[in-house]
């Protein structure tokens with residue numbers, strides 16, 4: 533077991549460190565020498581794609597959060613309306629599905645019962661079903677019409693890390709491929725975006741090199757009873773994934789809120805010393821996030837912010853700042869999630885928890 537941890541103390545840390553490779557493999561194994569994407573297990577033609585008027589993305593847990601990022605990517609690049617739902621809810625919501633509907637399911641294991649059931653339901657109603665999964669030949673892969681395999685390698689820790697980043701890469705690539713086939717992106721923008729995705733792996737590496745600094749900041753949260761995570765736009769998605777990660781391995785009661793909703797309730801929960809982690813990577817939303825930071829600070833919150841290098845404004849209001857490299861707004865979730873994974877890991881260890889096997893949780897939930 534020690535050998536399979538690759539010299540790390542826990543699988544989770546090993547898998548956090550596997551991420552540059554997982555990103556690289558998921559992308560590069562699909563690029564030809566002209567830099568064009570080839571998705572061999574996805575057989576959708578331009579005609580098929582033109583006939584799709586609506587997409588659903590359905591998943592559970594962390595995979596659902598990747599789906600939320602997927603919605604941004606597909607709507608922005610491929611110009612199709614997308615709804616994202618939790619598999620266990622989707623099934624019972626009588627979703628409107630016909631032959632113009634595409635369902636994308638996301639599942640690391642490919643064995644989650646609710647996700648599998650959701651895809652069977654959609655298939656029966658005539659939807660085209662695409663699966664994003666990490667396990668070759670898994671149940672969702674076998675059930676789907678089309679498959680995208682994330683090349684993250686086996687993920688052992690219950691808390692998902694590298695599967696999540698690889699799932700986001702999968703969505704960027706699917707969105708780009710669909711956009712190119714549909715003609716909603718120029719060839720120039722297509723290649724430029726691929727280059728930017730390629731650049732993410734070394735940027736993740738750069739963030740990992742700051743792990744000691746991040747560990748120190750994590751210690752400011754280790755004794756908390758509860759914590760709040762805030763963001764806007766795709767940063768809200770990262771906040772949701774980050775909050776899930778902290779709660780599942782530290783057992784600190786953690787909730788994520790859309791920062792704009794603060795005033796409509798959550799701000800009542802902020803007390804002296806409550807840790808509030810704010811993700812501030814979207815340029816157009818920065819000013820609004822800064823006023824949210826001021827609002828929670830005024831109620832006694834202890835604010836940890838994650839923002840792009842060079843952002844001097846956030847440091848003026850936050851207690852701790854974690855700087856990460858910048859990328860396109862749409863790609864920032866791949867970078868901003870990394871420090872939050874490290875924070876969850878360090879807090880869990882500091883509280884004496886079993887980080888790889890948190891209480892009450894399973895790696896794959898095969899009952900409905």
Ligand code: G6P
Nearest residue numbers: 593594595639640641644692894
């Ligand atoms: C469990 C795991 C999570 C995972 C979720 C969905 O709850 O603990 O880490 O995100 O299932 O699993 P899947 O294999 O479908 O991605």
